[in-house]
Amino acid sequence: xxxxxxxxxxxxxxxxxxxAAAEAPQLWERFLVSLAESINARGAGLLQHDGVxxxxxxxxxxxxxxxxxxxxxHFSRLDPWAAGAWRLGPGVVASDEMLVxxxxxxxxxxxxxxxxxxxxxxxxxxxxxxxxxRSVLSVLRGDRDQPFEPDDQRLVAALxxxxxxxxxxxxxxxxxQYERAAAIEALDxxxxxxxxxDVNATVVLSNRRGCEMLMANxxxxxxxxxxxxxDPHAATKLRRLCAAVAAARSNGSRHAGGSLALARxxxxxxxxxxxxxxxxxxxxGLHDDRIAAIVFVSDPADEQMPSEKALRxxxxxxxxxxxxAGRIALGWDLRQIAAERESALETVRRQSKxxxxxxxxRHRSELVRRLSTILPDARGR
Amino acid sequence: xxxxxxxxxxxxIYDCATGGSDWPGCLSSIGRLLNGTSTNLLYHDLRxxxxxxxxxxxxxxxxxxxxxxxxxxxxxxxxxxxRAFQSGSVVIGASLIEHGRLKQTEFYADMGRRYETTRSxxxxxxxxxxxxxxxxxxxxxxxxxxxxxxxxxxxVLVPHLRRxxxxxxxxxxxxxxxxxxxxxxxxxxLGVVLVDxxxxxxxxxxxxxxxxxxxxxxxxxxxxxxAVVPEADARLQRAVGSAISVARGEALAQQDSELLVPxxxxxxxxxxxxxxxxxxxxxxxxDARPAALLFVVDPDRRAxxxxxxxxxxxxxxxxxxxxxxxxxxxxxxTDISDEFGVSRETVRSQVKRILDKAGAKSQSAFVRxxxxxxxxxxxxxxxx
Numbered sequence: 235x236x237x238x239x240x241x242x243x244x245x246x247x248x249x250x251x252x253x254a255a256a257e258a259p260q261l262w263e264r265f266l267v268s269l270a271e272s273i274n275a276r277g278a279g280l281l282q283h284d285g286v287x288x289x290x291x292x293x294x295x296x297x298x299x300x301x302x303x304x305x306x307x308h309f310s311r312l313d314p315w316a317a318g319a320w321r322l323g324p325g326v327v328a329s330d331e332m333l334v335x336x337x338x339x340x341x342x343x344x345x346x347x348x349x350x351x352x353x354x355x356x357x358x359x360x361x362x363x364x365x366x367x368r369s370v371l372s373v374l375r376g377d378r379d380q381p382f383e384p385d386d387q388r389l390v391a392a393l394x395x396x397x398x399x400x401x402x403x404x405x406x407x408x409x410x411q412y413e414r415a416a417a418i419e420a421l422d423x424x425x426x427x428x429x430x431x432d433v434n435a436t437v438v439l440s441n442r443r444g445c446e447m448l449m450a451n452x453x454x455x456x457x458x459x460x461x462x463x464x465d466p467h468a469a470t471k472l473r474r475l476c477a478a479v480a481a482a483r484s485n486g487s488r489h490a491g492g493s494l495a496l497a498r499x500x501x502x503x504x505x506x507x508x509x510x511x512x513x514x515x516x517x518x519g520l521h522d523d524r525i526a527a528i529v530f531v532s533d534p535a536d537e538q539m540p541s542e543k544a545l546r547x548x549x550x551x552x553x554x555x556x557x558x559a560g561r562i563a564l565g566w567d568l569r570q571i572a573a574e575r576e577s578a579l580e581t582v583r584r585q586s587k588x589x590x591x592x593x594x595x596r597h598r599s600e601l602v603r604r605l606s607t608i609l610p611d612a613r614g615r
Numbered sequence: 616x617x618x619x620x621x622x623x624x625x626x627x628i629y630d631c632a633t634g635g636s637d638w639p640g641c642l643s644s645i646g647r648l649l650n651g652t653s654t655n656l657l658y659h660d661l662r663x664x665x666x667x668x669x670x671x672x673x674x675x676x677x678x679x680x681x682x683x684x685x686x687x688x689x690x691x692x693x694x695x696x697x698r699a700f701q702s703g704s705v706v707i708g709a710s711l712i713e714h715g716r717l718k719q720t721e722f723y724a725d726m727g728r729r730y731e732t733t734r735s736x737x738x739x740x741x742x743x744x745x746x747x748x749x750x751x752x753x754x755x756x757x758x759x760x761x762x763x764x765x766x767x768x769x770x771v772l773v774p775h776l777r778r779x780x781x782x783x784x785x786x787x788x789x790x791x792x793x794x795x796x797x798x799x800x801x802x803x804x805l806g807v808v809l810v811d812x813x814x815x816x817x818x819x820x821x822x823x824x825x826x827x828x829x830x831x832x833x834x835x836x837x838x839x840x841x842a843v844v845p846e847a848d849a850r851l852q853r854a855v856g857s858a859i860s861v862a863r864g865e866a867l868a869q870q871d872s873e874l875l876v877p878x879x880x881x882x883x884x885x886x887x888x889x890x891x892x893x894x895x896x897x898x899x900x901x902d903a904r905p906a907a908l909l910f911v912v913d914p915d916r917r918a919x920x921x922x923x924x925x926x927x928x929x930x931x932x933x934x935x936x937x938x939x940x941x942x943x944x945x946x947x948x949t950d951i952s953d954e955f956g957v958s959r960e961t962v963r964s965q966v967k968r969i970l971d972k973a974g975a976k977s978q979s980a981f982v983r984x985x986x987x988x989x990x991x992x993x994x995x996x997x998x999x
Contacts, residue, residue, distance in 0.1 A: 242619070246771060249625060253775065256629075257782055392622070399629050403782060406633055410789035412904060416817050417796035419892050420807050423908055430795050439792060495929060495974075503974030503984065513798040525795045528802070534974070534984045543873050544886045548914065565980030600945030602979040604914075 244272050245389065249396045256400035256407070266295040269393070273386040275373040276352060277301070280401075282367045283316040297374070298351050305347075312343040315358060316370070326359040326391045328382050352376030357390055361398045364405070371397060427454075427531040430512065432524045433480035435461040435473045439525070447531060453498035453505045454531060461529065463496045472496075472529075475509040480526035483511050491527070503534040545605070549592045558585045562598060563605035620648055621768060625775050632779035633786065642671035642750075645772060649765050651752035652731040653677070656740075658748045659692050673753070677730040688722045691735055691751075700742040703777060705770045707761045708735030714760065731755025736765055738773040740780065750776060806833075806885075806911030809892060811904065812859050814839040814852065823911055832878040832885040833911065840909070842876045850874050854889040855907045862891035862905035876911075886912045929972040938965045942978060943985040 251268055255261040266278040277297035283289030289310035291302040310316070315329055339345070348354045355375040360368045373390065375382065418441070421428055427444035429437050436459050440448070448456045453464050461476075463469040475492050482489035491511055495504040508530040542556040551559060561571045572582040586598065595601035624644050630636035638656065646654035653673030667678050677685075686692065694711035717723055717733060727733045731753065738750040752769070754761070797818070800807050806823030810816050815838050819827065827833050827840075834843050840855070842848040854871040861869045869891060875884040893906030931939055941951045948966060952959045966978065975981035 245622075249622070250774065253625075253629060253778055257778055395626060396622075399626055403629060403633055406786060407782070407789075410786055410793070414789045414793040414796070416809050416893075416906070417793050417800065419906075420800055420809055420818055420820075420908060421796050423890065423892075423910070424800075424803060424807075426803075428799050430792075430799070439796070503980075506984075510802065512795055523791050525791065528795070528799050530799075530802070534980075541873050541886065541888070544875065547875050548883065548886075562979065563983065565975070565977060565983040567977055567979075595945075597945070597947060598979050599942070599947065599982045602982045603943070603945045 241389075245392055248272065248393055252393065252397050252400040253403075256403035259404055259408075262293045263295050266293060269390075270296050270373060273373060273382070273389060274375070274379070275357075275382075276375050276379065278371075278373045280369065280371055281305075281310075282369050283310065283313065284366045285316055285368060287311045288367075289313060289316055292369075297353065301351050301353070309343055309347045312341065312347075314341055314343055315356060315372075316368075324360065326357055326387050326394065328387060329354075329356045329358070330381060349377065352378065355379065355381050357382050357387055359390060359394055361394065361401060369401060425532075425536055427533075429461060429529040429531070430525045431461060431476055431527050431529055433477055433484075433526050435476040435527075435529075437461060444531070447505075447533070452500045452502070453496040454507075464499055465497050468494055468496050472507065472509070476527045476529070479509060479511045483514065483526055496531075506532050506534065549589075551589060551592060555585050555589050555592070558582060559589045559593075559601070559605060562586065562589070563602055565602065620644070621771060624648055624772060628772065628775045628779045629782070632783040638669040639671045642669060645750070645769075646672050646752055649736065649752050649761075649768060650754065650758065651736070652755050652758065653753045655751050655753075656748070657681075657751060658746070659686060659689070673730050673732065677726055677732065680726050685722065685726055688720065688725075690717050690720045690722050690727075691737065692747075695747075700739045700747060702739055702742045703773055704739045704742075705766045705773060706737045706739065707766055708737060709760055728756065731757070734758060734760055736761040736769055738769050738776065740773065740777050806909070806913075808833075808840060808909040808911065810840050810855060810907050810909065811893075812863075812906070814841070814855050814907075816840055817906060823909075826885070826911065826913070830879070831882075832876045833887075843879055844877045847874070847876045851876065851887070851889075854887075855909075858889045858891045858907035859905050862893050862903075862907065883914045886914060929969070931969065931972065935965050935969050935972075938962060939969045939981075939985075942966065942969065943982055945982065 248265070248269055251261065251265040255265050262280060266280065270276070270278040275296075277295060279291050279294035279297070279302075281289060281291040281294075287310075290306045291310075294302045305313075315332060339349075344354070353374040354377050356372050358370055358372040360370055362369050371390075371394075373382075373386075418439075422442040424441065425443055427447045428441045429444050430439040431437055437444075437448075437456055447454055455462055455464070461472060463472055471494050475494070479489045479491055489511055491509045493506070493508045495506055497504050510528045510530070512525045512527050542553070542560055545551050545556040545559050546553065549559075557575070558571055561574070566574075568579060568582045568586060572579045575582065589595075590597070590601060593601055593604060595604055624641070627636055627641045627644055631638050631641045642654040642656065646652075651672065654671045655667045655673075655678075656669040657667045667681055670678050681689075690712050691708050695706075698711070700706065712720075714734065717727070720727070723733060733756050734754040736752045739747060740750060741748040750769075750773070752761075797820070800818075801821040803820060803822065806826055807818070807820040808816055808823045809818040816835060823833070825831075827835055830843055832843060832847075834841055840851075842851045850871060851874065854874055857866065857870040858872070860866040869889075872890060873886070873888045876887050877884045888910045890908050891905075892908040893904045929939070937955065938951055941954065946954075948959055948962050951957075952962045955962075970976070970978070970981055973981055973984055975984050
């Protein structure tokens with residue numbers, strides 16, 4: 235028997251390591267090693283199992299490297315203890331309580347796996363469930379070792395609420411990260427540049443097109459992460475808009491935002507900018523929120539070709555007509571199209587008429603308007 | 616040993632980080648554990664500002680007084696100016712200022728004695744030059760002085776408090792960013808849907824949600840995204856399946872990346888494009904989750920009328936804005952001239968000025984420009 239004080243220190247140390255792993259998941263291994271050491275276990279693991287035939291080891295320490303692989307591939311289906319632990323419900327269970335040792339020893343699991351890798355005694359506890367899967371903590375000893383004692387069982391039991399909570403936090407953190415990553419991925423796939431900015435127009439987050447636009451430094455750029463424009467007047471206006479939107483947001487009123495055009499040194503058509511107030515995250519109980527405004531920037535020179543396939547299927551255009559229609563939609567004139575296609579201007583003019591007929595547009599401007607709502611190639615460039 | 620309420624307090628601290636429990640309740644537990652009269656989470660810049668962020672136990676009046684001027688005469692904060700605290704350390708207040716001397720301070724006379732705040736145990740959560748965040752536990756004159764045993768018990772809790780506050784900060788940060796990014800996606804004039812390997816939606820923006828809700832071409836059946844018309848659904852599922860296998864790295868090229876989804880209402884079909892998503896680059900330190908990203912466009916969506924924003928955007932005059940609106944609707948110079956009763960020459964010169972201001976080379980380039988996302992975004996910003 236360890237002294238009370240030593241016991242207390244061991245438990246506190248393990249609790250600390252479990253929560254450290256909640257914050258930095260690579261530390262789960264360290265926690266399991268400490269746990270195994272503190273109760274003289276041969277190995278320890280965190281695994282999941284549906285209690286029937288499906289299971290996998292998430293982290294295992296101090297066992298032969300073949301163990302997790304063999305378990306995942308084969309023995310998880312035969313694991314008599316997983317099913318037993320499920321039935322026994324909450325609490326730390328020793329393997330000897332689940333099966334009469336003599337009957338356990340006749341199973342394939344026992345003969346070919348547990349004995350071979352010296353993992354015949356275990357303490358196991360169901361920590362929680364997600365869908366059909368139970369997450370399970372197990373510590374193991376072999377035949378050469380003493381079976382686990384009630385004292386070991388009590389130590390693991392004292393740890394359980396903390397390990398459960400640590401796993402929940404781990405899950406919450408990764409769910410939140412996935413949710414954020416999914417949203418950013420969708421935002422990255424669109425062609426319009428999007429910047430989430432603070433009151434000073436400092437970029438907190440931008441999508442991929444936004445990064446490209448800042449790199450190109452043609453009309454819009456960032457100085458120390460702050461959005462700025464080549465044209466000083468426009469730069470001032472942009473910052474004022476962000477500040478006004480932010481001010482309205484922080485005093486609880488609403489500012490509709492505004493728009494402006496940014497002239498570009500390259501003499502391309504001006505960038506079009508919309509500044510809109512950011513959503514209020516107050517309702518989410520989030521108060522430490524810097525993001526005040528969303529800035530959308532679109533580049534009219536960004537060629538957005540309507541999908542030729544969609545044009546063909548929607549209006550029954552021929553491949554050549556779809557190709558010409560795509561360029562008309564971009565605002566090319568017939569001469570440019572003819573030059574690109576190396577065909578006679580007359581041919582293109584005939585195709586253009588055909589396109590008008592099929593789409594029901596009266597003239598090219600109306601056609602452009604119609605086609606502009608058809609899907610551009612969404613996969614980025 | 617295992618029944619020690621210290622362990623329970625550790626758990627409560629983390630429950631606060633995830634929102635399962637509240638800080639005042641948790642501070643009360645810590646206060647009880649250490650026989651305090653009050654327990655506070657406070658910050659102090661050791662110059663001019665200081666305040667109590669979360670408090671438990673004492674009279675609200677104390678917190679008002681402390682915010683008002685108490686922080687400036689806080690004897691422990693004043694004494695601690697001379698010391699460099701370490702983040703994570705625990706300090707017994709009496710080691711900073713002896714109890715007899717404290718009784719002579721303005722703080723003691725004004726609030727300390729009255730609100731039983733004359734002894735303190737301080738857990739330093741964060742200490743950078745001139746700035747401290749701390750957990751303090753107080754006792755009054757009637758209580759005993761905090762001793763080494765109390766300090767050891769608080770020292771157990773301090774690392775947990777620090778970690779829990781970091782976790783809370785990170786969780787809020789992620790939630791904040793997600794909310795803002797989703798709001799940006801909601802403003803887009805096209806439908807955005809992200810689905811997992813079984814076509815179950817992970818993310819649906821507002822535009823797509825309205826189509827799905829009306830079962831207008833698309834729907835969610837048995838938790839999965841589906842096309843309402845069975846034939847189109849087979850194609851949709853194939854497209855999603857193909858995008859997922861590319862995302863998993865099982866296939867190199869994607870098939871059926873674009874398709875038309877018919878609508879029961881007799882409108883023109885929705886144009887849907889499907890692409891692989893959920894690749895490793897997006898999930899820093901996490902396992903990849905193969906997904907498919909769908910963009911949905913409704914070709915019947917009405918082109919929006921030109922509003923004040925076009926005028927603002929291009930600095931147009933009222934007359935020019937009117938002409939610009941007609942142009943954007945696809946009308947020609949002759950139509951506009953007839954409609955507004957203005958000579959063709961005038962309209963022509965207005966058109967020229969409009970195109971100049973917009974940086975458009977031709978009339979159709981202008982129409983195209985007006986139809987680009989930004990103007991429609993502006994409109995959806997007004998919808999709210």
